[in-house]
Amino acid sequence: GAGVSQSPSNKVTEKGKDVELRCDPISGHTALYWYRQSLGQGLEFLIYFQGNSAPDKSGLPSDRFSAERTGGSVSTLTIQRTQQEDSAVYLCASSLVGGLQGDSRGYTFGSGTRLTVV
Amino acid sequence: GENVEQHPSTLSVQEGDSAVIKCTYSDSASNYFPWYKQELGKRPQLIIDIRSNVGEKKDQRIAVTLNKTAKHFSLHITETQPEDSAVYFCAAPASGSARQLTFGSGTQLTVLP
Numbered sequence: 001g002a003g004v005s006q007s008p009s010n011k012v013t014e015k016g017k018d019v020e021l022r023c024d025p026i027s028g029h030t031a032l033y034w035y036r037q038s039l040g041q042g043l044e045f046l047i048y049f050q051g052n053s054a055p056d057k058s059g060l061p062s063d064r065f066s067a068e069r070t071g072g073s074v075s076t077l078t079i080q081r082t083q084q085e086d087s088a089v090y091l092c093a094s095s096l097v098g099g100l101q102g103d104s105r106g107y108t109f110g111s112g113t114r115l116t117v118v
Numbered sequence: 119g120e121n122v123e124q125h126p127s128t129l130s131v132q133e134g135d136s137a138v139i140k141c142t143y144s145d146s147a148s149n150y151f152p153w154y155k156q157e158l159g160k161r162p163q164l165i166i167d168i169r170s171n172v173g174e175k176k177d178q179r180i181a182v183t184l185n186k187t188a189k190h191f192s193l194h195i196t197e198t199q200p201e202d203s204a205v206y207f208c209a210a211p212a213s214g215s216a217r218q219l220t221f222g223s224g225t226q227l228t229v230l231p
Binding site: 033035041042043045048056059091106107108109110111112 | 150152154160161162163164167207212218219220221222223224
């Protein structure tokens with residue numbers, strides 16, 4: 001697609017429910033990243049996918065968080081048993097290559113999913 | 119891991135004045151430094167980046183300077199306009215990885231008309 005597409009744009013869920021957030025990266029971008037942005041805060045790294053390599057999950061805050069990327073394209077971030085502290089904007093980004101050496105354009109972000117846990 | 123510190127957290131300038139935002143990083147091996155602009159309610163967008171083989175890069179009213187010895191880099195916006203009002207984030211590669219970025223905490227820039 002022309003840009004990174006995320007859905008839904010907004011999600012309100014009850015505490016304890018599971019949620020799935022979707023990211024469709026730019027076609028041909030091999031690297032995909034998930035970040036979390038709490039209100040008025042910076043960008044917190046969650047997970048990184050590069051091609052068929054094992055994902056870097058070092059930023060996931062707990063085992064309630066998981067993500068997968070099917071066919072090297074679409075990614076789904078799943079949060080189980082949501083808590084109020086999970087409320088944030090979840091941003092997905094993609095880049096042309098894994099690693100930042102060859103792509104001067106860096107990341108392209110999606111518009112994010114605003115998750116509210118009530 | 120890489121630690122990126124950004125200052126100031128908020129900055130107000132009069133329209134037409136210059137704005138400077140500074141970031142420091144900890145990993146001397148870092149070699150790519152992008153800046154992102156995030157308008158209210160919108161996605162972060164790359165506005166300029168610099169690699170460690172140059173000390174300065176300009177794009178119209180925006181420039182970035184890099185001091186590898188001191189491990190800091192700065193964003194300079196000249197002739198500021200109201201549409202420059204946004205949150206600006208600096209970033210550097212996470213230590214031990216050429217992959218994901220570590221972001222600064224952001225600077226809320228307000229350009230006063």
